[in-house]
Amino acid sequence: MCARVAGEGDLFVGDLAVSRAYLNADQFFPGWLFVVLGRHATELYELSAPERHALVDDVSRAARALAEVFRPVKMNYELLGNQVAHIHWHLIPRLSSDPDPRWPVWRVAHEPQTLAPGALRERIEAIRRALEGG
Numbered sequence: 001m002c003a004r005v006a007g008e009g010d011l012f013v014g015d016l017a018v019s020r021a022y023l024n025a026d027q028f029f030p031g032w033l034f035v036v037l038g039r040h041a042t043e044l045y046e047l048s049a050p051e052r053h054a055l056v057d058d059v060s061r062a063a064r065a066l067a068e069v070f071r072p073v074k075m076n077y078e079l080l081g082n083q084v085a086h087i088h089w090h091l092i093p094r095l096s097s098d099p100d101p102r103w104p105v106w107r108v109a110h111e112p113q114t115l116a117p118g119a120l121r122e123r124i125e126a127i128r129r130a131l132e133g134g
């Protein structure tokens, strides 16, 4: 994840105030987005209050943009870091078509669904437009 913060590959969505947004390559849950802190830290309590507040504002702004695009029943916010110890939020719109809506996504076994390049660009553009609007 630290390496990804520096990069703007195919999944890069945009820069927020103190973080960067990337689409998850696996779009089985449509809209699954990462909001990654722009500098290295692993725990919220390591951040100054203004930085932490700015990060939560970034997360909220990204969530609103996702809600506009995907119209979820519920937004999920997850900050784990067990596998990649760099602050990164998972924002996961849970849609009415969700196969297991009452539980976290992690327990839904599935084949990863990557988008074809055109569909990927379209999805990222839609989220960018919603971010600009918010």
Ligand SMILES: [Zn+2]
Residues within 6 Å of the ligand: 001, 002, 039, 040, 041, 085, 086, 087
């Ligand atoms: Zn890091």
